[in-house]
Amino acid sequence: MKDAYDVVVVGAGPGGSNTAKAAAENGLDVLLLEKRPEIGAPKRCGEGFSVNGAKTLGIKPDPRWTINEIWGANIVAPNGKRVSVRYDNQVGWVIERKMFDKLLAIEAARAGAEVLAKSEVVGLIMQDGFVKGVEVERHGERFSVEAKIVVAADGVESKVARWAGINSTQKLVDIDSAYQYEMVVDLEEPDMLDLYFGNDIAPRGYVWVFPKGKDIANVGIGIGGNVSTKTAKQYLDEWIAKHEPFNEGRIIEVNAGGVPVGAPLEKLVGNGLMIVGDAAHQVNAIHGGGVFEASFAGQIAGRVAAEAIEKGDVSEAALMKYDKEWRAARGEILHRIYKLRRAIEQLSDADLNYLAEELTGEDVVAFANGERLAKLAKILMKRPHLIKAAKELM
Amino acid sequence: MPRKVDYDLCMSCGGCVGVCPFLALTLEHGIKLIVDEEKCTDCGSCTKFCPVGAIKEA
Numbered sequence: 001m002k003d004a005y006d007v008v009v010v011g012a013g014p015g016g017s018n019t020a021k022a023a024a025e026n027g028l029d030v031l032l033l034e035k036r037p038e039i040g041a042p043k044r045c046g047e048g049f050s051v052n053g054a055k056t057l058g059i060k061p062d063p064r065w066t067i068n069e070i071w072g073a074n075i076v077a078p079n080g081k082r083v084s085v086r087y088d089n090q091v092g093w094v095i096e097r098k099m100f101d102k103l104l105a106i107e108a109a110r111a112g113a114e115v116l117a118k119s120e121v122v123g124l125i126m127q128d129g130f131v132k133g134v135e136v137e138r139h140g141e142r143f144s145v146e147a148k149i150v151v152a153a154d155g156v157e158s159k160v161a162r163w164a165g166i167n168s169t170q171k172l173v174d175i176d177s178a179y180q181y182e183m184v185v186d187l188e189e190p191d192m193l194d195l196y197f198g199n200d201i202a203p204r205g206y207v208w209v210f211p212k213g214k215d216i217a218n219v220g221i222g223i224g225g226n227v228s229t230k231t232a233k234q235y236l237d238e239w240i241a242k243h244e245p246f247n248e249g250r251i252i253e254v255n256a257g258g259v260p261v262g263a264p265l266e267k268l269v270g271n272g273l274m275i276v277g278d279a280a281h282q283v284n285a286i287h288g289g290g291v292f293e294a295s296f297a298g299q300i301a302g303r304v305a306a307e308a309i310e311k312g313d314v315s316e317a318a319l320m321k322y323d324k325e326w327r328a329a330r331g332e333i334l335h336r337i338y339k340l341r342r343a344i345e346q347l348s349d350a351d352l353n354y355l356a357e358e359l360t361g362e363d364v365v366a367f368a369n370g371e372r373l374a375k376l377a378k379i380l381m382k383r384p385h386l387i388k389a390a391k392e393l394m
Numbered sequence: 395m396p397r398k399v400d401y402d403l404c405m406s407c408g409g410c411v412g413v414c415p416f417l418a419l420t421l422e423h424g425i426k427l428i429v430d431e432e433k434c435t436d437c438g439s440c441t442k443f444c445p446v447g448a449i450k451e452a
Contacts, residue, residue: 036423036425120422155408157411169412177445178445179445179446231445254405255405256405257408257445
C-alpha cells in the first residue's frame with residue numbers, strides 16, 4: 001500500500017465498494033478501507049433485494065447470493081387481515097449479504113482498487129478547509145494516507161462527514177432501531193415476504209419474515225428510535241412468542257442495527273469529500289432498504305470523482321455534480337417516501353385496519369416505491385381525523 | 395455521569411455511534427463500543443436507540 005491515492009473510500013459496504021469500483025474503472029488510484037475483519041459480516045439487514053434494482057445497477061445475479069426467489073408479499077394488518085400480492089414474475093430475492101458485499105469488494109479489487117479489511121479510519125487530515133486524507137489504524141499501527149477525495153461510506157455509524165463539519169447525526173425521530181433472528185423454521189410460503197404492522201407489534205415500523213429458503217428466514221423488527229421504552233429485542237421476542245411456528249425456530253444468527261429513515265442529507269459533498277449510502281441517509285424510509293440506494297449513489301460518486309480529479313478540481317462546487325445527478329435520479333422520490341413515512345406513523349391500529357380493507361397488495365408495494373400516493377391520500381381523506389396526514393402526502 | 399456499556403448485551407451494531415450528537419461513542423475495530431467520558435453529556439440518545447438495552451445510566 002502507498003501513502004497517497006486519488007480516492008480513499010471509507011467503508012466496504014455496497015455504497016463504498018460500488019464507489020471504489022466505479023472510480024477504479026474510470027482510471028483512478030483507489031484505496032477501499034473496511035474497519036471490520038470481514039467484509040459483509042456481521043450483516044445488519046433483512047436482505048431483501050429487487051430484480052429491478054439489480055437491473056438498474058447492472059449487477060449480474062450470482063447464485064452465491066441469490067439464495068431465494070421472491071414472488072410477492074403478504075401484508076398483515078393489526079387485526080390479522082392479510083393483504084397479499086403475488087406477481088406473475090419473480091420480483092426479487094432474499095440475498096446472502098455476506099457473499100453479496102464480499103463479491104462487490106472483490107469486483108472493486110479486480111477493477112484495480114486496493115482493498116484492505118481490518119483497517120479503521122480514526123481521523124481526517126484537513127488543510128485549508130479541504131479533506132486531504134485519513135488517519136488509519138491497522139493491527140496496532142497508526143499511519144496517514146493522503147487522498148484528493150475521501151468518500152464517507154462509513155454507514156449508519158458515520159463519523160467521517162461529521163469530522164469534516166457536515167452534521168450527519170442520525171436523529172432519534174429519523175432512525176429505526178432494528179433486531180433480527182436468522183432462524184431455521186418451517187415456512188408456509190417461502191417465496192413470499194411477510195410484513196406485520198401494528199402499534200403494539202412494532203411502533204413506527206413492522207415485523208418482517210424474509211425467507212432465505214424453504215426452512216430458513218430472517219425474522220426481524222424495526223421500531224422508531226424515539227417511540228418506546230421497550231427495546232426492539234423485547235418487541236420481537238414478544239411477537240415471536242405469540243406466533244407459531246416462529247416460537248419453535250432454531251436461532252442460527254442474531255443481528256442488530258440502526259436504519260436511517262429520515263430524509264437524505266441536504267448536501268452530499270464538501271471540499272475533497274463525498275458522502276454515500278447510510279452515511280448520507282440514502283435509504284427508503286418506508287421499507288428501510290438501503291442496498292440499492294447506496295449502490296446507485298456509489299456508482300455516480302465514483303464516476304464524478306474521476307471527472308473532478310481529471311479536471312484537477314475537487315472543491316465542493318466541482319463535486320456537487322454527484323449531489324445534483326443523484327438528487328435528479330433519486331432525491332425527489334426518497335423525499336416523497338419520507339413524507340409518506342411521516343404520514344403513516346400517525347395512523348392508529350384502527351386506521352391501519354381500515355386501510356387493509358381499502359387497499360390491494362399492489363397498492364402497498366407501489367406506496368413503498370413512492371407511487372400511487374394520490375390514491376392513498378384520497379382514502380385517508382375519507383376519515384376526518386386523517387385529513388391532516390393526507391394533506392402532508394400531497 | 396457518562397453512560398456505561400453492558401458488554402454482555404452489546405451487539406456491536408454501531409447504530410448508537412451515529413445517533414450520539416456529541417461524537418462521544420466509538421466502535422473500536424468494529425467490535426468494542428467505547429464511551430468517551432469527556433464528551434458524553436448523559437443525554438441518553440444512545441440508550442433510547444439501543445435495540446438490546448446495552449447502554450445504561452451509570
